[in-house]
Each structure stands twice: as C-alpha cells, then as structure tokens.
Amino acid sequence: QVQLVESGGGLVQAGGSLRVSCAASGRTFSGTVIGWFRQAPGKEREFVAAINWSGGSTEYVDSVKGRFAISRDNAKNTVFLQMNSLKPEDTAVYYCAVRNPFGRDWSQPASYAYWGQGTQVTVSS
Numbered sequence: 780q781v782q783l784v785e786s787g788g789g790l791v792q793a794g795g796s797l798r799v800s801c802a803a804s805g806r807t808f809s810g811t812v813i814g815w816f817r818q819a820p821g822k823e824r825e826f827v828a829a830i831n832w833s834g835g836s837t838e839y840v841d842s843v844k845g846r847f848a849i850s851r852d853n854a855k856n857t858v859f860l861q862m863n864s865l866k867p868e869d870t871a872v873y874y875c876a877v878r879n880p881f882g883r884d885w886s887q888p889a890s891y892a893y894w895g896q897g898t899q900v901t902v903s904s
Contacts, residue, residue: 785898876892
C-alpha cells in the first residue's frame, strides 16, 4: 500500500505562484510514474502533469504548459508541482497519484492506483 499526502495549497491572487507537494509513505516511489490531477466543482477530474521515475520524461496538459513544472525527489519520496502565473481557472482540488504498472496513458485517471486526499488551490481574480 502507498499513502499519499498533498500539501502546499492555498489562496493566491492571479499571476501568483504556489508549489504543492506530494509525499509518499508505505513504500517507495521506485520505478513509478507520478501524476497530478485537479478537479473543480462540477467538473471531471482533469490531468495536469506527470513525471517518470528518473524525472527525464514529463507530460503536461496544454493549458499549463509553460506555467507549471513537475519535479520529484526520490530520496525523499516527494513529488512537486510548481505553479506559476496562476489563473482563476486553475482553481481546483489538486490530487497526486501513483500509476499502476499496467496504466499506459499517463493522462487517464484509470491508469493510477493510489490517490492522495487532495489540496485546495484557489486563485482569486
């Protein structure tokens, strides 16, 4: 089992920055892909970004490219999502997740086996 805990969310003005973190316990991230998703009220859960074990491969949804950066510290079992130039439409609960070994599409929630409880990010206009 893997337990994931997100932190770092909060309230920020449009144009500001936040860094959210995802800390894992229970077992290591070894060899895993970690993804960030978000869900706004009344909307489906949306893929934001993902990163492979080495950090050498990343994916982003088009709406955050150039503004968000995903990174990981495997020694600390932690993944980060640096969010810059935030917009009100980035407001959502942000979740991290560990991909299951058979999940091929990094952008699909069904490819992930373990999820955190989420952290709220609110961007005011």
